[in-house]
Amino acid sequence: MIIDILSWILVVIGSVLLVIGGIGMLRFPDFYSRLQAAGITDSLCSITILLGLTLHADSVPLAAKLLFTLLFLLLTAPVASHALAKAARHRKLRHWSPGGEDIL
Amino acid sequence: MLAFAAIAILITMALALVRVIRGPTIYDRIMAVNVFDTKTVLMIAVIGFIVGRPEFIDVAIVYALINFIAIIAILRYFEYGDFSRGGRGRGVDDPEVKR
Numbered sequence: 316m317i318i319d320i321l322s323w324i325l326v327v328i329g330s331v332l333l334v335i336g337g338i339g340m341l342r343f344p345d346f347y348s349r350l351q352a353a354g355i356t357d358s359l360c361s362i363t364i365l366l367g368l369t370l371h372a373d374s375v376p377l378a379a380k381l382l383f384t385l386l387f388l389l390l391t392a393p394v395a396s397h398a399l400a401k402a403a404r405h406r407k408l409r410h411w412s413p414g415g416e417d418i419l
Numbered sequence: 420m421l422a423f424a425a426i427a428i429l430i431t432m433a434l435a436l437v438r439v440i441r442g443p444t445i446y447d448r449i450m451a452v453n454v455f456d457t458k459t460v461l462m463i464a465v466i467g468f469i470v471g472r473p474e475f476i477d478v479a480i481v482y483a484l485i486n487f488i489a490i491i492a493i494l495r496y497f498e499y500g501d502f503s504r505g506g507r508g509r510g511v512d513d514p515e516v517k518r
Contacts, residue, residue: 323420330427333458337434340454346446349438353454356431364424364461368468380476381464384483388457391487395453398491402498403446 322370329363336360345411350399357392361385421469428462449493456486 332355339352365385372378435458438451460483467475 326420326424330424333427333431337431337454340438340451341434346444346450349447350450353450356454357457361457361461365464368464371468372473377473377476380480384460384464384476384480387480387483388460391483392457395487395490398494399446399450399453402494403444405498408444408446 318370322367325363325367325370329360329367332356332363333360346403346408347400347410350396354392354396357396358389361388361392421465425462425465425469428458428465432458432462445497449490449497453486453490456482456489460486 336352336356339355340349343349343352362385365381365388369378369381369385372381432455435451435454439448439455442448442451460479463475463479463482467473467479
């Protein structure tokens with residue numbers, strides 16, 4: 316019972332944060348800030364949704380597979396974000412400064 | 420509960436697709452495709468639980484691996500102009516040119 320409620324709470328929190336991160340990806344004025352919003356959806360929402368599903372799982376091998384997926388996403392999503400930021404920085408993509416127009 | 424999560428993941432994927440179409444630089448598009456693919460992994464897991472076939476998580480693991488390798492490969496090509504570091508050194512000329 317408590318485990319069901321906890322899994323429900325985690326999944327709902329993850330879903331709400333997903334939509335918020337998605338809206339942020341559209342509304343931020345600069346590539347680097349949009350990358351931050353995308354990174355939130357990648358790592359934080361993966362944690363909450365996959366942990367909520369792990370609590371909901373029937374058998375131990377299934378929970379182990381879900382935790383392995385979560386571990387892999389946690390290890391590789393920050394690397395991908397860093398590689399994106401590094402590539403953009405090497406090609407001298409400019410930053411947005413407050414008061415400037417949006418780089419939409 | 421899981422249907423709510425599936426709808427939220429679908430909304431986020433749609434927003435990422437808007438950024439793919441709209442993004443003024445290439446890096447916006449690559450980032451949005453990365454987000455789309457990560458949400459695909461979550462979506463496969465959630466749909467597996469909804470229809471009662473949790474075996475789909477194996478597909479989700481494989482797709483997470485494929486997504487990571489694809490993003491890193493595309494970024495290496497755009498940064499170095501070649502898939503290896505000692506490449507021609509000619510990447511995308513101007514990242515702000517709309518493509």
